[in-house]
Amino acid sequence: MNTIEKTDKYIMKSYGRLPLALKSADGVHAVSENGKEYIDFGAGIGTNSLGYCDNDWVEAVCKQAQALQHNSNYYYNKPGADFAEKLCAVTGYTNMFFGNSGAEANECAIKTARKYSFDKYGKEKKRYNIITLKGSFHGRTLATLSATGQEEFHNYFFPFLEGFIHAEPNNIANLKEKLNDSVCAVMLEYIQGEGGINPLEQEYVDELYKLCAAKDVLVIADEVQTGAGRTGKFLCGEHYGKRADIITLAKGIGGGLPLGVCLANQKCANVLTAGTHGSTYGGNPVALAGALAVLEKISKPDFLAEVVKKGEYIREKLSEFNEVVKIDGKGLMLGITLKTKTAKDVMLAALNKGLLTLTAKEKLRFLPPLNISYDSIDKGLDILKGIL
Ligand SMILES: *Cc1c(COP(=O)(O)O)cnc(C)c1O
Numbered sequence: 001m002n003t004i005e006k007t008d009k010y011i012m013k014s015y016g017r018l019p020l021a022l023k024s025a026d027g028v029h030a031v032s033e034n035g036k037e038y039i040d041f042g043a044g045i046g047t048n049s050l051g052y053c054d055n056d057w058v059e060a061v062c063k064q065a066q067a068l069q070h071n072s073n074y075y076y077n078k079p080g081a082d083f084a085e086k087l088c089a090v091t092g093y094t095n096m097f098f099g100n101s102g103a104e105a106n107e108c109a110i111k112t113a114r115k116y117s118f119d120k121y122g123k124e125k126k127r128y129n130i131i132t133l134k135g136s137f138h139g140r141t142l143a144t145l146s147a148t149g150q151e152e153f154h155n156y157f158f159p160f161l162e163g164f165i166h167a168e169p170n171n172i173a174n175l176k177e178k179l180n181d182s183v184c185a186v187m188l189e190y191i192q193g194e195g196g197i198n199p200l201e202q203e204y205v206d207e208l209y210k211l212c213a214a215k216d217v218l219v220i221a222d223e224v225q226t227g228a229g230r231t232g233k234f235l236c237g238e239h240y241g242k243r244a245d246i247i248t249l250a251k252g253i254g255g256g257l258p259l260g261v262c263l264a265n266q267k268c269a270n271v272l273t274a275g276t277h278g279s280t281y282g283g284n285p286v287a288l289a290g291a292l293a294v295l296e297k298i299s300k301p302d303f304l305a306e307v308v309k310k311g312e313y314i315r316e317k318l319s320e321f322n323e324v325v326k327i328d329g330k331g332l333m334l335g336i337t338l339k340t341k342t343a344k345d346v347m348l349a350a351l352n353k354g355l356l357t358l359t360a361k362e363k364l365r366f367l368p369p370l371n372i373s374y375d376s377i378d379k380g381l382d383i384l385k386g387i388l
Contacts, residue, residue, distance in 0.1 A: 003033060018351060025052030028369050028376045030356065039380045040356040041368045046225060046333070049252040049294050051369035056293045057255050064289035071285065073278060079288040086292060087261065090234055090299040093247065094269040097262045098283035102224035102250035103139025105260035108277060109187070109220045109246045110143055112264060114163075116218060116271045117184035130220075131178055131186045133169040137194035138187065138222055147187060150195065170204045172211075179211055185218040185246075190236040193225035196361030197328040197335020205240045218245040218268065224260075225333065228252035229298040229370050232308035232331030239330060252370070255294030257287040298370055307331045307370050310377065314366065317381050323388040328363070332370055335363035338388075346387055355383040 001009065003021040021033045028051050030038045043051065050057060064079060071077055084096055097108045110130060117127040132138065136149040145153050146161040154160060165183070168174040169192070179186070186208060192198040212219050221244035226236035230252055233239055237247070245268050250260040258281075264271070297303055311331040318324045318336060326337040338346065343359040350357050358365040368377075 018348075020351065027051040027053075028372050028380075036354065038351075038354050038356050039376055039383070041366045041380050042356045042358045043367055043369045044256065045358065046230060046251045046367035047254060048256045049228060049230075049298055049370050050255055051371060052256075054255070054294070054371075056297070057290050060293035061257065061286055061290040064286045069284075069286050070281070072280065073283060077283070077285045077288075079285040079292060080283045083288045083292040083295065086295055086299075087263070090295065091247070091263060092243070093263040094266045095264055097264075097272065097277065098288070099250075099260035099262070099279045100258040100281050100284075100287075101139070101260045102222075102248065103141045103144045103260070104279060104282070105224065105248035105250050105262045106138045106144045106147065106187075106220075106222060107141060108260075108262035108272075109222075109248050110147065110185075111277055112246055112262065112268055112271045113185035113187075113218045113220060115276065116268055119271065120216075126182055127184050128163050129165050129182045129184065130163060131165045131167050131175070131183055133188055133192070133200075134166050135169060135192050135195035135198055136187075136189055136222070137192065139224075169198065170201045172204060172207045175208060175211065179215065179217065181215075183215070183217050185220050186212055187220040187222060189222045189226065190240060191226050191231070191329060191333060193333070194360060196363055197333065197365060199328060199330070200240075202240060205242060209242055220244060220246045220248070222248050224248055224250040225367075226330075228295075229304055229307055230331055230333045230367065231329070232304055232311060234299055234304065236330065252298075253295070254287055254291050257290050258284075259287045259291050303370070310372060310374070313374065314377055314381070317377075321385065321388050332366070332368055332372070334366040335360050336366070337363055341388065346384075349387045350383060353383045353387060355380050357384075 022030045023033045024031050030040050099105050114128050121127045132147045132149050134149040138144040138147040143161050146164045149166040165178050167178045221237050227249040245265050247263040315327050323339050325339050328335040343364040346364055347357045347359050
């Protein structure tokens with residue numbers, strides 16, 4: 001049996017996989033088991049921030065793997081400490097919790113928000129509801145599925161967790177209606193990723209923060225997809241001039257190894273106390289040694305300025321395509337609305353021609369490595385041009 005046959009036989013079919021098995025890769029280029037080359041505009045769903053097998057990342061990971069691969073959270077470890085110090089310096093947040101995924105980071109955020117309210121207002125107040133937005137995606141665990149504001153995710157796995165209220169994005173009247181005394185937090189994606197690259201409007205975000213501040217309701221920004229430089233700022237909240245109380249990062253922050261981070265400001269920094277939360281693999285030294293190598297590069301202002309420029313360059317080139325109606329997103333997180341073709345058909349055609357892309361709802365989605373070269377952008381877009 002080949003890789004595809006074996007996978008389909010022995011691994012649960014929870015993914016709608018494409019018929020491609022990758023064997024090796026370098027930068028923006030991936031090579032299949034049959035030796036075919038691909039330009040990758042998806043970067044492992046935005047996880048490989050510096051592309052495949054960046055030299056510094058590989059070196060940091062290998063060095064740490066040889067020194068000590070894991071030591072549990074009973075003990076301290078240097079890669080975690082160094083990474084946390086650097087991430088606080090870069091973001092201005094007070095402290096953080098490490099998990100292994102976006103869903104886990106969001107679970108931590110949800111628990112932190114609920115306990116913040118429990119500690120401050122008491123159990124009797126039942127101030128535990130979290131407002132999330134329709135069209136959002138927050139993960140696949142039961143709590144984060146319940147948080148996810150898309151009906152299509154609310155099947156099969158009943159009962160879902162109570163305590164989530166779904167509000168209309170960019171609709172202040174609707175938010176006001178739902179923001180009652182039972183609410184401890186509002187959780188948002190500044191730009192909905194899986195939901196279709198849908199940005200929140202500045203005015204809405206302004207008003208949301210005001211309303212929350214007035215009621216001591218926490219704001220949780222799920223920056224799992226938008227964070228870690230993806231939009232050309234280290235945090236997407238910077239575009240909006242906003243600092244959430246709690247921020248979650250995953251995908252690109254690990255640079256290709258599993259890492260989820262829940263960051264807290266001063267207000268929420270001491271909510272989780274010993275024994276209230278944990279994760280066996282959380283804070284794994286190998287993942288964090290790699291993440292530190294990535295963080296050192298992607299947090300540099302010059303690097304982020306390049307992300308902005310490359311995003312603009314792609315937009316400019318795309319705008320010349322007849323088939324492109326609209327381009328949403330920021331930096332190197334782009335959602336493309338097509339005139340006549342479906343995103344899925346274009347993605348499949350691109351795959352055949354050697355370009356890997358993603359979709360997000362009905363849009364074609366690009367999340368290329370943040371350090372992609374202009375030459376690779378040109379090559380990828382030439383393939384796309386042939387298809388469109
Ligand atoms: C991908 C994603 C998640 C879930 O991350 P996992 O690592 O798959 O658990 C959560 N929130 C957002 C915004 C995401 O894009």
